[in-house]
Amino acid sequence: MIAAYHQNFAPTEPPKGYERVEELYRLFFNLMLYLSSQRFKVPETDAESLIHEVFLSFLAHSSEVRDPRAWLVGSICHASRHYWRGNGRTESISDEVLKRADPSAPELADTVATRILVQELLFHLHEKCRHTLRLKYFEGCSAIEVARELETTPRYAEKLIRKCLKRAHQIYLDLKGNKR
């Protein structure tokens, strides 16, 4: 007597919001390209084709999609894995990479999206600030070492790091706001 669940999940009305597809294509192209080519090591040209396939499939599903970003991210990760597992592929990728990049870790898309934003903000940042933050965050320099590199005092280097962080964070927030 247990009642089962009868939802079938096929579209019950024609997909709507086609005009949104192009907007979404432009908005999430970089994130999807990054995931496919950087995380899953799919060659960039092929990654672009995969993204296109995902959007063609999106056309058929747009009326059911509740969270476009999650749908597109989940789909491109799946398509990238399928690319490597597909028959006839001569190249290979280690299982470890596929496992590590498994989007079942729910924070993956957020982490990658944040990383892309930070990379983008670095592009917009003044050269001196970018260099300062690179010394501090990539090369792991202390304030004294940053000061030595920039030929200034440690106190000024500390102040410069804070100012650059403030500026970078502001650009990050602006970019994030634009991408929402």
Place this chain on the structure above:
Amino acid sequence: MSDIHYDDETLIEFFTTGVSEPADVQEHVNSCRQCGAFRSSFETFAVALADPAVWQTNTEVLFALPKEAKLQEVRELASRFDAEEADADGEISTIVGRPSSEWRSRFASSAPLHTVGGVRKLIATAHEMVDHNPTDAMILASTATALCSKLQGICYPQTIAADLMGTALKEQATALRYLGRYEEGLVLLKEAEACFYRGSASLADLTDLDFQRACLLFYAERIPEAIPIMRRAALAYRQLGDSKRFQQTRALEAAAALKTGEVRGAIALWLSLVDGIALESDLDTLATTLGNLGQAYLMLADFEEAGKYFHQALQLQKELGLQPHLMRVRWGLARTLVGTGEWEAGLARLRETAVEFEQAGMFSTSGLVKLEIAELLLAMGKGPEVVAVCSDLVQQFRAAGMATSAITAAAYLQEAASSGHVTAAMFKSVRERLEDVPSLPKSRSPKTS
């Protein structure tokens, strides 16, 4: 909370060095929502900044743009499908208004349907119909499949035609499920899967296919095979950001758990889902889940909880107006009354429920209710009435053309009751046999006009 906030530079100094000047920055940040949000955002940003990949990645990826030709193709396809669906819409309504015996030939000669948009519209129409008329839905879905094979030569991207064929086959499998033809449905899903793999192999298509396969296996009583597929589908729905379908799939998994005898596990899973389902305003799933919770508690002989959930389910099912579900909830309530010792009231409710199922053409389910009535009458010491119920059962099964095994079982009970040798164990045995007889929409007659 203070109305005074610290400037960004002071906060950044505190976040990066842990040193604060003035000393109460930490206290303020902990109690101030605005500064707390700033900290959270800054920490996420700082973690990314410290990630070596940020500094090493090829930045060309960041500024790559989608190719205009690709965007153009999506644009054109989108507007083409839109127009094709609009063209097909009226045509489908006209044809579906005619007798179903004419459908196939009319669809085959209707030009607006020989397009991707037309076939999609046809599949959507079949889907809308499947719940109340699976036979007609089957005709539409199989017509859609046939039309798909004619699309191959028309200039659509190859993957789109293959995906569409997969979707049409999947819809046929859905109709077969409603018709109780589970094994045939599973065979079609294999074909659908092959189509999807020839197409884009999209996560969404394969996940919907998984869900259908799990449903068919569930109904075919192949529960151990169904459960891992349900779990895979649930995970994929979560990845796709579809919390509603995630919960629906998990709810189905709980139903499967119950079928394997894991009553407490099923209850725990349903209870963990109820709030989320309510939040999604998914009333169908909520009503079914509440009814199933009632049933599970009934199995544990926890009549208080069973009654509570059955009443909640009843309320919702009344609003939704889904008769078969409503009748099952009423049956649950009747059994709860019997369980609590209110035999007379329970008996009256069971009698009403048996009539309802019978009127809906759900004869094997009605038979199960009548068995419970007879068993209850036996316990109440009303032997002659037991005989009457059993003979009614035999006549009903014969009239409905039910399986010979069901008629034989009922006749055996009637004979035992007449000779005064019927026992509760006999009822149990016959009930188990009847439960194997599919009671779902097999009995629904096809619409002819």
